[in-house]
Amino acid sequence: MINLTIDNKPVQVPEGTTVLKAARQIGIHIPTLCYYELDGMKLENKPAGCRVCMVEIKGQKRLMAACATECKEGMEVHTNSLRAVNARRTVVELMLSDHPSDCLTCSKSGDCDLQRLSQAMGIREIPFPGEHSHHRKDISPAIIRDMDKCIMCRRCETVCNEFQTVGALHAINRGFNAVVAPAFEQDLVDSPCTFCGQCVMACPVGALNTVSHTRQVMSAINNPKKTVIVQTAPAVRVALGEEFGMQPGEVVTGKMVAALRRLGFDYVFDTDFAADLTIMEEGTELLDRISRHMAGDKSVRLPILTSCCPGWVNFFEYNFPDMLDVPSSAKSPQQMFGSIAKSYWAEKMGLKREDIVCVSIMPCVAKKYECGRDEFKVDGNPDVDFSISTRGLARLIKQYGITLSELPEEDFDRPLGESTGAGVIFGSTGGVIEAAVRTAYELYTKKSLDRVEFSQLRGIEGIREATVDFDGLPVHIGIAHGLGNARRLLEKVRSGKVQFHAIEVMACPGGCVGGAGQPFHHGNSDIIRKRQEAIYKEDRGKALRKSHENPDIIKLYNEYLGEPCGHKAHELLHTHYFDKSDKTVIEI
Amino acid sequence: MSTENIPLHEDSTTATSSIPRPELLPDHQLRITLRNPEEPEDYCSARERGAYLALERCLSGFKPREVISLIRASGLRGRGGAGFSTGEKWKVCAETAGSQKWLICNAGEGDHDCHRVIEGMAIAAYAVGASQGILYFRAEGAPVVARMKKALDEARQQGFLGADIKGSGFSFDIAMHYGIGSFVCGEETALIQYLEGNRCEPHVKQPFPAVRGYMGHPTLVNNIETFATVPAIINHGAEWFSSIGTDTCKGTKVLTLSGQVKNESLIEVPFGITLREIIFTIGKGMKNGKFKAALIGGSTGGVLTEQHLDLPFDYDMLEEAGVAMGPGSIQVLNENSCIPTLLKNNMEFAADESCGKCTPCRIGTKRLYEVLDKITDARGTMDDLQELRNLAQVMHETSLCGLGRNAPNLILNTIDVFWDELVEHVTTHRCVAGQCKKMATFSIDREKCIGCGLCMRNCPVAAITRTDYIAPGHKLASMAIDLDKCVKCGTCKANCKFSAISII
Ligand code: SF4
Ligand code: SF4
C-alpha cells in the first residue's frame, strides 16, 4: 500500500493507483475529459491527451495529469492550487476557442461534458479568438459525425478499436487539423462500422450523434391517412425514467405506454411480443440443428449464433464471412415485428401495408441502420419505417409537455402487445439465450420446467460459458457482449478450441440495456447493472415466462404462420446474410 | 570494398594503446565523436583510426556488467533530450528480464561518424543483451543515410555485425528505418509507436521503454550522439572521460553553429566552455553587426543573451536559463533579428510539427502563432503580451511531450529580456530590427541620395518621386517616398547602392 496526501488529506491506495482514483476515493473531484472507463468491463481510454486533469505535485516542476500519474509513497498532491486551477481553466478555454459554441442547438446540450466543465469553471467568455478547424460533416443512416465539435479525446477510437475491435475510427492528420475519422476520411457508411453506436455513447461532446427520425414520425402521426403503430424494445422501459430524473433501473413500462398514446400513436405494441416470436423460431432452429447434428448430418453447423442484434450482424458480415451459415437466420425482434404487423395484423385490421407506419422505440443505434436494409422492404416499403432511440422518445415526451411521472400506468394493445418474461429479458446480456433455453428445454424434453431462472447464464463478465442439462443432453452455451469479446469467442470457435451448441452475442456492453440509444451513462457501469437488474425484476413479475406460452403467439401460428420455421414463417421471419469482408481493415 | 580481416587480439592490444587520446584543439574544440572533416569515412580509414577496437575489447575482455559500470562511472548523459544518465538507463534495460531485447538508435537527422555509431550500438547491445538494433532516421533522403548503409554493409562484411561477432558468441545486427519527416517521432515513446506501425504520437511513459518498449520488449533508446560517444569511453577509460566537462556534465557536445558567425560549422566542444568562446573563438566572431542573442536547440529551444556569454555551457546552465538543448544547435543572431518575428516563425514550426494529441499543444501552438502574427502585423495590444505569457506558461506546464513543453520556451525566456522590444511592437508599433514590414516607415535621406532613381524605377506602386532638392556635392535632385502609397515592400531599400534608404 502507498501513503500520500491529496489536498492535505491522507489517503492509502494500492500500488499502481492513479492520482485521479486516489482522489475519488476520498471524495476529491478532479475534472477529467478524455479519461473514460467502463468499470468492470475492460474498457479504458487513457491517452492523457486533454490535459484537463492537471494537478500540482510537490517536487515536480511541471503540472501532472492526474489520470495518468501513479501514486508514489509520500506524494503531496494539490488539486486546487492557483497554478493548477489556472492551467485547467486555460486548457478548457483553448478547447472552446476551437469549438463551435452552438450549445443552443446542439444535440448534446445538457449531456455534454465540455459544456458542464465550462459551466463548472465559470468560463464566461472565450479569450483566444482565432481560426477554427473544419471537417466535412458525415451523415450515415444511423450516425452523424460533426467533427467540428471533436475535442480529440479519442474515446470513440478506443471504444471502436479496442473494445469493439471494429477499427472503423482512427486519428488522422496532425496538429490543429488532427481529427478522428474512418480511414482516408471516407464516410462511415463505407467503413467497416457496425453502427453499434458505442462511440456515440462514449463521445463527451456533440461530435458523434445519432440520426433522428422523430420529425418524420410526428408528421406521420399528423397525417390522417396513416395508421401509426409503435413497438417498444424491452431495454427502453428500464432506462427511460433516467431522462426524467428517476433512478437507474426504475421500470416505467405503463407510463411509457401512456406517454406514447398521448403522443398520438394509434396502437402501442411491444417488441417483447416479437421477442417471444423470435424464440419460437430461433429455439426451433436450435433444436433442429442439434438433433440433425446428433443424427450425424455433417452439413449442419454448430454452434448456432443468435442474430437479434443488428450491430453484431453487421460485425460478422464484415469479419466472419466464412461463417455466414452459422448464425440463426431468424430476423431481429424489431424486424419480425414489422413483418408481422404489415402482414398478419394489417390483414386482420383490413389495412393496406402502405397506410401503416411502423415505428420502433429502441435502445439501439444499429436498428436505425437495420430498418433501412433492402432485404427488409417489400416493394420499397420498409417493414419498420422509423426507429427512435430511448433518448429520442424522452425528447419527444418533453417536447409535448407531458410529465411522465404523473401519467397513469397503461397496458399495451393486443395482440402485438402481449408478451412473456422471456421476451423481457432480451434486453440483457444472456437474456436471449435464457429465453431460448426456457422454450427449447420444454420442446426437447417434453417436460415442464419449474425453475425458469438460469443464474449460470446471467452476469456481466464479457465472455461467459455454461452448460445446461437438457434432461441428459448437456447443452454448451457461450455468451459474449461487446464485439471484442464476441470476436475472441468466435476466434476460439473457429479454431476448434471450444465447442458450443449455441452462442448469444450482443454488441453493446451489458446487452441492449447498455445500448447506444439509451440515456448517457457517462461511463458509470453501475447504471447498466441497475438496468439489468430491473429487466430480471420485470421478468419475475410476469405471469407467463416462456415464449411458447404466449397466447397471442400461439394464435398467430394457428391463424397464420403454421409451424415455427415452417414455410410461411420462413418467408416472413427469416433472412440471409451478406459477405461484406471487403470493408474490413483490421486483422487481429 | 576492402576485404581485409585483421586478427582479433594482436590488433586490439596494439592498436588500443596506439589510439591517441583526443586533445583540445587550438580553437577550443574537442573532437571525441566527430571525425575530422578531412578524414575519409570508409572502413579502412576508420579502422586505421581505431574503429571497432573498443567493441573487440568489450567482447574479449569485459562482462556486460562491467561495460555498464564503466559507462556509469564515466558520467555520460543522454545527448538527445533531457540528459538522463546513460549508464542508469542501460542498467535498467539490462536488469529487465526478456527473451528478446531491442536497441533503438534515434538518429533523427543527426550526422555522425557512421562506424563509431555502429560500434557504440554494438557495445550497448552487448551490455544490455539486445540482439536487434534499429537505426531510425527522420527522412530517407538525408545524405547520411546512404553513407550509413554502406558502413553497415562494411561492418557486416568485417564481422562486426551479424551472428557470433568475432567468435564471441554475441550476435547483433542493425536494421534501418525511416520516418516521414515528422519531428515529434524523435520523442522516445512516439518513436516506438511509429516503429510499431502506429500513429506517431507520444504516450505516457509508464512503464519506461527500457522495461516494456518496442513490441512489448525491453528496449534501449538512445540518441545517435550518445552511441557515438561510447567507443571513446571504452578506449580511453571512464576516468579520462569524466575529467572532461563540468561537475554534472561530462564529455563533449556536438553542436551546429550557424547564423551571424563567420565560421558556420559542425563543432564539438567540451561541456563547460563558454558561449563567448564558441561564438568568438570557434565561430571566429560576428559576421555582421552586434551580438543580440543565441538561439539554442532550434525551434523548441530558447535563447541565451549577453548575460550568459561567460557562463559555463552545460545542461544545468541551460536548464537554469529555461532552454532545452534539443538536437544541439546554436544560431547566432545580431540586432537585425526581430524577436517577435523569431517567436512567430518558431511557433509556426511547432504548430506544423504538433502531433495533435494533447490540447495545449494542438490548439496552443496555433493560438500563440496567431497572437504573434498579430503582434508582428502591428495589430497587437498589451493584452496580447499578457496572453502570450500566460498561454506559453500553461503550455509549458501541461503539454504531454517535449515538443509541446519546449515550444513555448522561447517565448518564456525572451519575454522579460526583450520586454521593451515587445512593448514597442504593440504600443508605438515600432520594430527596431526592421523585420516587421507593417511597422516599417521607409525614408530616404536626402543628403545621401545621389538621385540615381534606381529606387523609383523598382518601386512596384510608384510611390517614389523626385524632389527638387539637390544635396550639396550631388548633381541630381534627391528622391522621396509618398508614405500614403508605400506598401512597405522594401524593394527600394534593397536596391539603393548608397544606403540612403532606411527604416525609421
Ligand atoms: S458539444 Fe457541448 S459544448 Fe459543444 S456545442 Fe454541443 S453542447 Fe455545447
Ligand atoms: S458505431 Fe460502433 S463500429 Fe461504428 S464507429 Fe462507432 S464504435 Fe465503431
Ligand code: SF4
Ligand atoms: S469524436 Fe467524440 S469521442 Fe471521438 S475523439 Fe472526438 S470528441 Fe472524442
Ligand code: SF4
Ligand atoms: S446490443 Fe442491443 S442495443 Fe446494442 S446494437 Fe445490439 S441490439 Fe442494438
Ligand code: SF4
Ligand atoms: S505536446 Fe504536441 S507533439 Fe507532444 S503529444 Fe502533445 S500535441 Fe503531440
Ligand code: FES
Ligand atoms: S483526463 Fe487526464 S489528460 Fe484527459
